[in-house]
Amino acid sequence: MTTRMLKIVIADDNRFLCEAIKDSLLTSNRIHVIKTIYTLKELVVYVNNNPTFDVLILDINFNGNSSLSCIKEFKKRPFKIIALTTLNNAIIKSLALENGVDVFLGKDTDYSKFEETIVDCFDNGNINIKKNKKHFNLVLENLIFTKRKLEVLQALYKHSNLKEKELAKVLYISESTLKVHKRELFEITNTRSTPELIKFGIQNGLILS
Secondary structure: OOOOOEEEEEEOOOHHHHHHHHHHOOOOOOEEEEEEEOOHHHHHHHHHHOOOOOEEEEEOEEOOEEOHHHHHHHOOOOOEEEEEEOOOOHHHHHHHHHOOOOEEEEOOOOHHHHHHHHHHHHHHOOOOOOOOOOOOEEEEOOEEEEHHHHHHHHHHHHOOOOOHHHHHHHHOOOHHHHHHHHHHHHHHHOOOOHHHHHHHHHHOOOOOO
C-alpha cells in the first residue's frame, strides 16, 4: 500500500464539481490535487506534457463529447483513471472499462469516502473488472442487446453520414451482416427506421455521444 502523497488531476466540464471534489480532499494527508481541467483539449495537452501524476479523475462526457476515445492514449501514461459519470449504466460502464478505466463511479457517489477510493485505485488498479469475462449482454427492460449489436447501434449514431457499405467496412463486417443486425435491432426496440433507433438508443443511455 502506498504511503507517499498521491498527485491527482481532476478533469470535468462542471467547474463546481471539480472544486467540490478538490475541497473534499483538502484535509487529506495522502492526496494532493495538482490540477483541475475543464475541457478535453486542455486535458490532452496537459497529459502529453505532464504525465507524472498518479490518478486522473475523469468525466466521461464533456459537453456532449466522450472522453473514452482519449483513454487508450492516456493509458500509455503511468497513472490510473477513475471515471465519473451521470450515465451510470451497464453499457457505459462496459465501454469505459474496456477502454482502460480502472474505476467507474456514478456522480452520485459518496464523496466522503472518495479518498479511500482513490488510494484503492492507485494500489489495486482495475477493482471494477471481472477477469476473463468473455461475453457481455445488456438487458434493458427484458430487451437483450449483445455487445456486437450495441457496437452497431453506436456506429449508426457516430457515422450517420455513411452508407451501409461504408459503415460495414468501419465495423469490419459484411454489408449483409450489418443489415441483419439493423433488422434485429429494429425488432428488439420496436422501431422502424435508423433515426427512430438512434433516438431510442440516446433516450435509454445505450449511445454515448
